[in-house]
Amino acid sequence: MDTIETRAYGYFDFYCRSFIAPGRVSYTLGAPQSHAAANGAGFTIVVGDRPGPEPVQHDVTVCLRDGTLQPDRAEINAAPGDHVLWHAESPDTPRYSVCGAGQGTAWSSSRLDEHSVYVHIFGLAGEYRLVDVASGRVMAELDVVNPPTTSDPCGSAWPVDAAVVALDDVADRPQRAKLVVGQAAAFAVERLRDSGITLVDERLLPQATEPRTGC
């Protein structure tokens, strides 16, 4: 089973966040429960005053160095409208999350909002029901199938297009999509009801207890 969740990002997960307002943003990398222990120490994104001609993407590779998760560069200089993409250095990099504060807001890669995108590349076929942990609502239902088998090991059959799954926190029905193994899905928030969507594969959640009946 593929591990799909925004609480902790692995090698086949990518977190992207756009920065609109000028100012200084600090962020930490680590396991979700470790961010508070960082106590403000972290890494910096400096968003300048003037936007560039085109929004630029700044890539950050998350590495394990000396037993701690660190970005490959401590500071990023961005322009308003630019976005930053975090991704793990290798399959051995521990799963991580990104927590930031600045420009009057606090954010986390765990909770997707209108300024963030979660991308996952599917490696295994199966049916995936992705729920928002806070509300318990099913946000997306994905059917991932194997592509036609090939004996060609050169990768010519790699599906290069991605599926964009719009997360609508207000709609009644979950988004549905069909993908093939090797294809990327980008989860972007279209409409948000609360503070954010924590997207998790339903199978990773503790089994809901049956409601008690009788006396």
Place this chain on the structure above:
Amino acid sequence: MSDIIAVMDETAVNQVLPVAEATLGIVSGTGSSSLGPFQVQHSASGWFSGGVVSLFPSATVRIAECTFHYSTHLDLQFDLSNIIPNVYFPGIKIKIFKHWVVIIPAFTINWPTVSIPVSHSGTIVFTANFRLQTVFVNPDWRVNAVIQSVPQLQLTPAASLLIGLIGVAAGVVLAAVPFIGLYLAGAVIGITAAIGIAGATGLLGLMLTPLVSGAVFPLYNQPKHFPLIPAAGPFDPAVYINLASVAAIVINSGEPELKLLTDVTP
């Protein structure tokens, strides 16, 4: 001249053979070896049945058409990268709601090391010459048939079957490897091709030949000290004798016979 001479013709020896096979019971062995890109942990066990005995002077017993019923289990371990090349994810651009474009960088997927367990059972029929061996294992004299040379085992049909089983097992195991879906067929073909009939035959031979060639069929077992005449009453005790020596030979006096030559001491 021996004190006691016991004689069995071929018919009698053929009647002893099933008992000897049952007494031998189940033989087994374990080991590990390399097979091309694979590391193989293996175990095998089996038992014998059937066969037709012929006797040849001076001490040869031929068992023809003997059936060895075997069960094998092997665990193939290998780095999948040695079978199929690591794959390259080309990187993509994703347009999100018309207002921004996310670029996923290219990366390489290194295949993991996997383990494929395979179980296989079958039978092989062989013919082999055995020599007669007489040994004293306190407190008994034993006459065994010990294989003379490693018989040629016909393993090609079993090897074909084993290759098929490995292919099926590989398909099941590899299906759980992320991204293998794109290359599953190629990986299974690569694995079975890397082993090949020759490799599977060699592997089966490695597992089964020691079990067959190490077979020792117990034909005769007699305590060295035993009562020749049992006790007939409180004043007529049993008469014991000692078997000082036992020898087994095959002679041909018109028809081949297995002779047990025994010297006794009071």
